[in-house]
Amino acid sequence: MDFALARTEVEIPAFHEWRVETSRTGVLNIKLESGTAEIFGTELTSNINYTFKESMKFAISTYHGCKISYTTTSPLDLEYISEETILKQILNLHLSIEKNNISNNNSNSRILIIGPKDSGKTSLARTLSSYSLKTSNSKPILINLNPQLSHFTMPSQLTACELYDSLDIETTTFGETMSTGPGTGLYRSQIPLVKNYGLESFTENLELYKCLINELSIEIDNKLSISNLKGNIIIDTPAFNVSNAKIIQHIINSFKINIILVVGNERLLVDLRKKLTLNDKVHMIKMPRSSGCIEKEPKYQRELQQKSIKQYFYGSNRCQLNPYTLHCFTTDFLFLKPKELDSSNMELMDFMNGDADDDDNDDDDYDPFAGNDNDNSKKKLERNWKYNNMFQIVDDPQETDLMNVIVSIIDDKDLDIKKLLSSNDIDEKEKLSIINKHVTMSSVLGFCYVSGFTSSTKKLKLLVPTPVTTLPGKVLVLTQMRYHE
Amino acid sequence: MSATTITAEQFADDYYSSLQALTFNSRPIIESHTALAQENSQFASAIVSAIERRIEKAIPSQKLFALYLLDSISKNIGVPYTTLFSHNLFKTFTQTYGLVDDPTRCRLIKLFKTWKVPTAITGLPLFDINQLDKIETFLIKVTNPSNNDFSNANNVNSINNNSLNNNTINNNSNDLNIDNNNNNNNNNIINNLSTQRAPLIASKPNLIIEVNELILMVNTRLQASPNDEKGQQRFKLLNQLKTIIGSNSSISQTQLDEVAKQLQSIRDDEIMKLNNLKLQQQKELLKQQQQKQHKDVPFSVSQLQNFMNMGTNGNNSGNGNGMPTNNNNNNVLFNMMNSVMANNKPESLVVKSPPSMNTPPPSTNPLGLKNIAFLENILKKSANGNNATTNNSINTSINNFTNSINNKIDFKFIKPTKESILEDFVLSQSFINNHVLTSNEISLLYNFKPIQCDKCNKRFSDNNEGTILKKNHDEWHQRVEQRMKIGGSGLGGVVNRSWYLNEKDWIEFDYDLDEKETNNNINNNNVNNSHLYNNNVSAMNNNNSSNNLTKLKDGNVIAHTSLKITSNGTNDKKDREDRNDNKIDLSEAPKHIVRIPESSNNEVICKICREMQIGIFDEDEGEWIWKNAIDINGTVYHWSCWMEAKMRNNKRDRSPQR
Ligand SMILES: [Zn+2]
Numbered sequence A: 001m002d003f004a005l006a007r008t009e010v011e012i013p014a015f016h017e018w019r020v021e022t023s024r025t026g027v028l029n030i031k032l033e034s035g036t037a038e039i040f041g042t043e044l045t046s047n048i049n050y051t052f053k054e055s056m057k058f059a060i061s062t063y064h065g066c067k068i069s070y071t072t073t074s075p076l077d078l079e080y081i082s083e084e085t086i087l088k089q090i091l092n093l094h095l096s097i098e099k100n101n102i103s104n105n106n107s108n109s110r111i112l113i114i115g116p117k118d119s120g121k122t123s124l125a126r127t128l129s130s131y132s133l134k135t136s137n138s139k140p141i142l143i144n145l146n147p148q149l150s151h152f153t154m155p156s157q158l159t160a161c162e163l164y165d166s167l168d169i170e171t172t173t174f175g176e177t178m179s180t181g182p183g184t185g186l187y188r189s190q191i192p193l194v195k196n197y198g199l200e201s202f203t204e205n206l207e208l209y210k211c212l213i214n215e216l217s218i219e220i221d222n223k224l225s226i227s228n229l230k231g232n233i234i235i236d237t238p239a240f241n242v243s244n245a246k247i248i249q250h251i252i253n254s255f256k257i258n259i260i261l262v263v264g265n266e267r268l269l270v271d272l273r274k275k276l277t278l279n280d281k282v283h284m285i286k287m288p289r290s291s292g293c294i295e296k297e298p299k300y301q302r303e304l305q306q307k308s309i310k311q312y313f314y315g316s317n318r319c320q321l322n323p324y325t326l327h328c329f330t331t332d333f334l335f336l337k338p339k340e341l342d343s344s345n346m347e348l349m350d351f352m353n354g355d356a357d358d359d360d361n362d363d364d365d366y367d368p369f370a371g372n373d374n375d376n377s378k379k380k381l382e383r384n385w386k387y388n389n390m391f392q393i394v395d396d397p398q399e400t401d402l403m404n405v406i407v408s409i410i411d412d413k414d415l416d417i418k419k420l421l422s423s424n425d426i427d428e429k430e431k432l433s434i435i436n437k438h439v440t441m442s443s444v445l446g447f448c449y450v451s452g453f454t455s456s457t458k459k460l461k462l463l464v465p466t467p468v469t470t471l472p473g474k475v476l477v478l479t480q481m482r483y484h485e
Numbered sequence B: 001m002s003a004t005t006i007t008a009e010q011f012a013d014d015y016y017s018s019l020q021a022l023t024f025n026s027r028p029i030i031e032s033h034t035a036l037a038q039e040n041s042q043f044a045s046a047i048v049s050a051i052e053r054r055i056e057k058a059i060p061s062q063k064l065f066a067l068y069l070l071d072s073i074s075k076n077i078g079v080p081y082t083t084l085f086s087h088n089l090f091k092t093f094t095q096t097y098g099l100v101d102d103p104t105r106c107r108l109i110k111l112f113k114t115w116k117v118p119t120a121i122t123g124l125p126l127f128d129i130n131q132l133d134k135i136e137t138f139l140i141k142v143t144n145p146s147n148n149d150f151s152n153a154n155n156v157n158s159i160n161n162n163s164l165n166n167n168t169i170n171n172n173s174n175d176l177n178i179d180n181n182n183n184n185n186n187n188n189i190i191n192n193l194s195t196q197r198a199p200l201i202a203s204k205p206n207l208i209i210e211v212n213e214l215i216l217m218v219n220t221r222l223q224a225s226p227n228d229e230k231g232q233q234r235f236k237l238l239n240q241l242k243t244i245i246g247s248n249s250s251i252s253q254t255q256l257d258e259v260a261k262q263l264q265s266i267r268d269d270e271i272m273k274l275n276n277l278k279l280q281q282q283k284e285l286l287k288q289q290q291q292k293q294h295k296d297v298p299f300s301v302s303q304l305q306n307f308m309n310m311g312t313n314g315n316n317s318g319n320g321n322g323m324p325t326n327n328n329n330n331n332v333l334f335n336m337m338n339s340v341m342a343n344n345k346p347e348s349l350v351v352k353s354p355p356s357m358n359t360p361p362p363s364t365n366p367l368g369l370k371n372i373a374f375l376e377n378i379l380k381k382s383a384n385g386n387n388a389t390t391n392n393s394i395n396t397s398i399n400n401f402t403n404s405i406n407n408k409i410d411f412k413f414i415k416p417t418k419e420s421i422l423e424d425f426v427l428s429q430s431f432i433n434n435h436v437l438t439s440n441e442i443s444l445l446y447n448f449k450p451i452q453c454d455k456c457n458k459r460f461s462d463n464n465e466g467t468i469l470k471k472n473h474d475e476w477h478q479r480v481e482q483r484m485k486i487g488g489s490g491l492g493g494v495v496n497r498s499w500y501l502n503e504k505d506w507i508e509f510d511y512d513l514d515e516k517e518t519n520n521n522i523n524n525n526n527v528n529n530s531h532l533y534n535n536n537v538s539a540m541n542n543n544n545s546s547n548n549l550t551k552l553k554d555g556n557v558i559a560h561t562s563l564k565i566t567s568n569g570t571n572d573k574k575d576r577e578d579r580n581d582n583k584i585d586l587s588e589a590p591k592h593i594v595r596i597p598e599s600s601n602n603e604v605i606c607k608i609c610r611e612m613q614i615g616i617f618d619e620d621e622g623e624w625i626w627k628n629a630i631d632i633n634g635t636v637y638h639w640s641c642w643m644e645a646k647m648r649n650n651k652r653d654r655s656p657q658r
């Protein structure tokens, strides 16, 4: 009888937050009525009606107090105001980092966030990135090293993104990337650098994971070396624990980390202090876990991943996209697949990666404040990786390899893949090594989804984001990700 | 070194060579050389020549420090040095100005301003008035934005004349391009005048000069807003401070330094207040302008500050109202301030200003100020904000905040620079756990970039750089809205995700540069120059460029779809017949199609907006086409872009500057 949805008002006192979980089917519409408010650091404005759908879980927090109003098409799964927030600590942290930058001749900070699963690492990374945009003139670079997450892209990838705008709070991918259309109309499109890992857990191929981290850090250094205003680097990570000290050390050395934030676990901080070799200028700070952190059930995690894959092809609410179907043949491409190495046993992994770790130790006397990037990248440019342990070639892929698989398209314009494969001068092992080196040094141009395969004709039906007659690369990596339309 | 046994020439040589040490801003060196000059005033002309020589010969980055020495000697000793320096002052100053970088220029201008303030002893400016006037004329000329106004309708004349008409607007937006960097820099200089000051040597005379200047600033403000109690109190306090510093009692250097610091924050505060006035004004004018459907931001901080500083430093100490002599400027400033102040509801002031802000604690007797420590205390209080209300008195805090948002006046003015607000911050565990945030600190999140986009949440600084970014941002919104209207990329709503940039392009990608280039491109591209396009397009067609620069520009697609009504070309002979077509009917766009030739690639770059046009299959006709496209001599553009450019072409006869 009453078609207009009732508008509910919520007053949030200063330093409190309103925690919300929308229902699976409902549409929540929020408007800021007065005061200041933010979601993970992204400031809300009263000029926009924000829409949240499909089990979004978030909190609106405020430093001044605010009033919001909302409508929802079905009751919220959860909704309460909490006074147990870590707003104070986060802003103290952020402003201290700014101060530290000023004291270091207006340099930038390189921040690594470590913590257990669901401790709020991503929220912290988002908030610090958004605050950087608000209180400095430089653009922060947000890096995701957790292949389970889908910052700006699909899961199974590692990304770096220089932020121009605040992060989009309505999508789980933090924003849309460029399209042929006007985008969301609210934010400029994000321009991520995407590196193909292809697996969901960093432990499944540590050599590849570490190599990609190193490549990312080189690209970041190159980017920073040509920008006048160097923004903070903020790195989100998977749930590392103390047994991952070596990989953490590798990240610290590669990115020349000067601030390590350990979220929600005092013990981890103490243990890491013992295990890590740190320059005395590296700050290690413990951040509390917010009581608002929710445990992400594996099922919810899956849903988020599926959502981000769907978003890649079809866009989001504010930016609807049209994918196309491309027909081609498997013989047009070189298919690769990341090796899945069983590494639940970390000691074994450490043993297997012994050489690479020795290389790391050479880096220990590196001083992140010595400044001169060139010297260090020279060192990193000696790529002594075990390239045979990363991707394997999938000759003549079959239906089980292909169906419903998400495929990464690798930029291969510097590599004549046909020529390489047909060469008689290079043995197979060497070829694989060259290919792997190339793939790890290149970035991902996009993804397609295998929606059909006929094994007799090797005919492939691909869902592609843009209407092309050929894909922009001939090297395709079959990721662990599956998608069902 | 005994003065009696050496000649002036020898002394000057020694003096000159010891000046080689003045490679950085060193108070000890400047003080010792000032003392030397004082003790050896019989060699005054030789010393003056030595210093002038040093200023001339030093590398540009070090010239300033020699000028500081000139300043120190003149202010601390006076005659005969002031007279001697006066001879070549114009030459010394302007030659230096011509060779140094912008930050140094700012400091030079600041330095110059202190010279114009009458000295306590003579009541006259430090140096010969004719020389100073010449320098002032020079500075006005080189820093005057109206010479080549770059982004806003913010030159004095245009406002005086109320010339907010199409001509002005078009010109100004046209001017936003790289060629105008120099002008931007000049504007920046003015803008930075008040914040980037040469470090003040905290001597008694210098402090008095500073206090005088601040008194004039406050006074000027009070002229516009006589009921501002806090302003009155500050005025009183500063006068008391002047008396104390001017008295014979000795004040330790530490205390003087401390006072200097406090004065700096009062200065910053005064400047902030002006910014706030200006902000309000800007908003208002913007509103007016939007009603008139104009797009440019009308008035800039730098303008006002320029007024303000010229006014307070200028020849006004006699009448004490601190206003510029130019009557027109005078009126503009007053009108502006009055209109702003009229909107400033008194109760909001009470609510927003923490009680201790400018007011001495009620228990103290301001007239009884005798010792400097007490004074420091008061000054400190006047510069520090209150702690944030972190209690749950939600209504109060919401109301307070709403008020401050609505009025946007005092909100950010307490301790203005980020550096000063963060002075006590430490990156340490205990600080992060325990520090209680003050309202100043929290407001950094909002006031470091106080200008917020109406359409999204993006924030911008209130300096020139921020104004430019905001302008680019606004244009981006306009383009996006336009595109939302025509539906996607003009393809009837069909929008696709683009490929990601490869690592090389990603490394090189720069949002701001990208904007700038696009603006230039849109402005400079002459659509008649079709051979250029043909070249470019064939380069693009020479495909597998999908990952190179094409891709990079694809990144702009969202931002850069044409429909910008500006141009600065000179060729406007043709196409007059379309003159009355002020609007393109964008709903027509999808009807304009170009069949894709067999030989051609499916993708082609529209060289006007630089967006990729992607072919689609037309089921009805059974062929591949580009929608919203037009083929001009073999070059394919978006139809909407082409029409737009054509229209623009006809409009470009009103650019008096070019
Ligand atoms: Zn905006």
Ligand SMILES: [Zn+2]
Binding pocket: B562, B606, B607, B608, B609, B610, B611, B637, B638, B641
């Ligand atoms: Zn176009």
